Amino acid sequence: MTDKQITGSSKAHRNGIEALSQKRNISERLRYIWKLLWNDKSGLIGLILFLIVVFAAVFAPMISTADPLDQNLKISKMPPAWHEGGSWEHPFGTDPLGRDLYSRVIYGSRVSLTVGFFGVLIAGGLGMIVGAIAGYFGGRVDDLVMGIINMILSLPYLLFVVFIAAVLGRSLLNIILIFGITDAPIFARVTRGEVLRIKELGYIESAVCAGARWPRIVFDHILPNLIGPLIVLSTFEMSAMIFYEAGLGFLGLSVPPSVPSWGNMLSDGRLYLQQHPWIATYAGLAIMFTSLGMNLLGDWLRDVLDPRRRRARK
Amino acid sequence: MFWIRVEGERENEEIVMTAVLEVHDLVTKFYTLEGIVHAVNGVSFSVNKGEILAVVGESGSGKSVTMKSLLGLISSPPGKIESGKAIFNGSNELGDLLEYSPQQLRDIRGGDIGYVFQDPGSTLNPIMTVGEQIAETILRHQVVSREEAYKKTLNLLEKVGIADPVTRYKNYPFQFSGGMRQRVMIAIAIACEPQMIIADEPTTALDVTIQAQIIDLFKKFQKELNIAVIWITHDLGVVAGIADRVLVMYGGRIMETAPVNKLYENPTHPYTIGLLGSLPRLNEDGYKRLVGIKGVPLDASKEIKHCPFAARCDYAFERCWNEIPKLAEIDPEHKVSCFYRVEKGGSQYDR
Numbered sequence: 001m002t003d004k005q006i007t008g009s010s011k012a013h014r015n016g017i018e019a020l021s022q023k024r025n026i027s028e029r030l031r032y033i034w035k036l037l038w039n040d041k042s043g044l045i046g047l048i049l050f051l052i053v054v055f056a057a058v059f060a061p062m063i064s065t066a067d068p069l070d071q072n073l074k075i076s077k078m079p080p081a082w083h084e085g086g087s088w089e090h091p092f093g094t095d096p097l098g099r100d101l102y103s104r105v106i107y108g109s110r111v112s113l114t115v116g117f118f119g120v121l122i123a124g125g126l127g128m129i130v131g132a133i134a135g136y137f138g139g140r141v142d143d144l145v146m147g148i149i150n151m152i153l154s155l156p157y158l159l160f161v162v163f164i165a166a167v168l169g170r171s172l173l174n175i176i177l178i179f180g181i182t183d184a185p186i187f188a189r190v191t192r193g194e195v196l197r198i199k200e201l202g203y204i205e206s207a208v209c210a211g212a213r214w215p216r217i218v219f220d221h222i223l224p225n226l227i228g229p230l231i232v233l234s235t236f237e238m239s240a241m242i243f244y245e246a247g248l249g250f251l252g253l254s255v256p257p258s259v260p261s262w263g264n265m266l267s268d269g270r271l272y273l274q275q276h277p278w279i280a281t282y283a284g285l286a287i288m289f290t291s292l293g294m295n296l297l298g299d300w301l302r303d304v305l306d307p308r309r310r311r312a313r314k
Numbered sequence: 315m316f317w318i319r320v321e322g323e324r325e326n327e328e329i330v331m332t333a334v335l336e337v338h339d340l341v342t343k344f345y346t347l348e349g350i351v352h353a354v355n356g357v358s359f360s361v362n363k364g365e366i367l368a369v370v371g372e373s374g375s376g377k378s379v380t381m382k383s384l385l386g387l388i389s390s391p392p393g394k395i396e397s398g399k400a401i402f403n404g405s406n407e408l409g410d411l412l413e414y415s416p417q418q419l420r421d422i423r424g425g426d427i428g429y430v431f432q433d434p435g436s437t438l439n440p441i442m443t444v445g446e447q448i449a450e451t452i453l454r455h456q457v458v459s460r461e462e463a464y465k466k467t468l469n470l471l472e473k474v475g476i477a478d479p480v481t482r483y484k485n486y487p488f489q490f491s492g493g494m495r496q497r498v499m500i501a502i503a504i505a506c507e508p509q510m511i512i513a514d515e516p517t518t519a520l521d522v523t524i525q526a527q528i529i530d531l532f533k534k535f536q537k538e539l540n541i542a543v544i545w546i547t548h549d550l551g552v553v554a555g556i557a558d559r560v561l562v563m564y565g566g567r568i569m570e571t572a573p574v575n576k577l578y579e580n581p582t583h584p585y586t587i588g589l590l591g592s593l594p595r596l597n598e599d600g601y602k603r604l605v606g607i608k609g610v611p612l613d614a615s616k617e618i619k620h621c622p623f624a625a626r627c628d629y630a631f632e633r634c635w636n637e638i639p640k641l642a643e644i645d646p647e648h649k650v651s652c653f654y655r656v657e658k659g660g661s662q663y664d665r
Contacts, residue, residue, distance in 0.1 A: 202437035203436060206499070210423065211423040212420070212454060213420060220442075221439055224441055225441055
């Protein structure tokens with residue numbers, strides 16, 4: 001190493017991005033994250049949309065204007081406030097049973113987020129571990145795991161859901177479990193494929209040559225390197241689960257009809273789309289913006305979590 | 315203990331050397347769907363403490379497979395070590411590497427035997443800081459606290475010539491140049507004070523000035539820490555600069571072994587002569603065509619019952635096609651496996 005190289009690279013280092021782990025205090029880290037966000041407006045929009053949904057879910061009782069379950073047939077199918085006949089008491093109007101749509105949209109975010117978050121948590125956790133082990137060990141382990149995965153994937157999805165809903169009843173927990181199990185194979189497949197690629201790379205060989213045991217290699221060296229694709233997949237799957245939950249709700253297979261969920265609201269509004277379109281519209285818009293926000297956020301996270309991409313982005 | 319008496323080259327006096335590793339008749343094959351690949355066909359050699367042994371040979375001659383077999387790095391299936399012994403004189407005990415349990419092998423790897431790879435661009439985990447990767451190896455093999463491992467790592471970084479180790483500890487591999495990454499790989503290899511380092515073409519991917527620095531670094535540690543180095547390469551120029559002894563491999567067999575100066579002064583095997591003849595030389599005037607070795611490397615998927623080099627050899631005669639030559643001494647340090655040389659005695663090769 002010549003002196004020139006050292007000064008050259010440390011200068012580049014000063015000018016370039018410093019790794020997050022080098023930031024000592026929290027305010028410095030936050031400022032750094034903010035900088036990364038500000039440089040990528042789509043990530044910022046995604047984060048804002050996502051935070052709005054989370055905020056709505058957490059503070060639903062405070063920001064809603066009425067009890068989402070309160071029925072009042074006298075004001076059934078009232079239009080939104082800015083239409084003729086609407087009132088600011090019910091900003092988005094009311095549904096056929098006279099329930100406040102604004103409050104129902106707010107409360108609906110709870111169901112969607114819970115299903116999306118825990119569904120992905122279960123599916124991702126299961127799929128990642130199983131896929132990583134199958135990919136790393138290969139051979140018979142791989143054959144067995146892939147056999148089970150193909151079996152699950154060959155189950156007719158809707159039939160499976162109807163079956164479980166019929167056996168176990170319609171509840172939030174059941175929906176989460178169904179999504180968690182039926183979606184795990186997708187995570188397992190992606191993880192397995194990535195592990196197959198990464199385990200042939202030089203740094204895995206050098207970890208083996210440094211005497212590392214398999215859990216260390218799989219969980220410390222391989223998995224963190226595929227966090228990028230898995231996070232992108234998670235956000236896609238999360239928004240897909242929100243879609244599916246809405247779809248199942250529309251079919252009447254998701255949470256019980258009394259629970260305010262976006263899918264149930266779509267279902268409620270279906271009959272009145274021609275005359276009273278607002279009943280289904282706001283739930284639909286909520287679904288749309290939630291999944292849009294999550295996709296944008298996922299893309300941004302993928303870039304930020306990978307130091308190489310982080311530099312490229314600047 | 316395996317004591318071998320050799321003449322001290324540098325001090326010109328008799329010194330006693332200990333073999334760190336003695337390999338006897340190693341055979342490794344790969345059972346693939348297309349047939350059996352005979353990668354290593356009976357290789358025997360030894361490495362002494364503090365010695366640099368260069369293993370040369372063209373691609374596919376079984377250099378890397380030999381070393382990987384020793385460390386249990388051959389994936390099985392398809393690979394299989396058919397026979398052989400590898401007595402390793404490690405820090406704990408004397409034992410046959412080929413009979414070690416996976417657990418024992420893991421302890422040896424990175425502990426008693428370090429490994430440096432060819433391409434420093436891919437041998438470091440891109441999302442782990444450089445320092446963590448060195449500290450990880452230390453924590454794996456030694457009973458030390460995180461704090462001590464951190465300090466040792468800084469010390470190692472400094473030793474391999476990386477300026478400002480405190481900052482560099484927290485850097486990611488992409489912030490390092492190729493030469494610096496190879497220095498980090500060397501730091502990982504020497505982290506646990508090994509008995510031996512296997513360097514698999516460590517300078518091939520580097521440019522010439524960096525090559526020289528890396529070679530100097532190896533020489534320094536070999537002397538300071540008395541580490542044996544097995545240096546796999548096909549660059550005979552590098553060999554001349556670093557090695558104490560040379561092993562020439564072809565077709566999964568050893569063709570010739572000798573101390574480096576003897577090999578260059580008096581190459582004996584036709585293959586070695588061919589290799590040296592294909593090198594450009596600075597001390598020759600005018601234009602001279604480089605002489606290649608005719609023919610193509612041996613096809614390892616066929617089992618052969620004759621000298622592996624016979625098909626490309628200018629001197630092959632009947633016996634070369636009927637028998638496999640064994641390593642024979644032409645003087646105590648110089649062995650060659652060639653019927654022509656052994657049978658037709660002192661006759662010089664005419665080229």
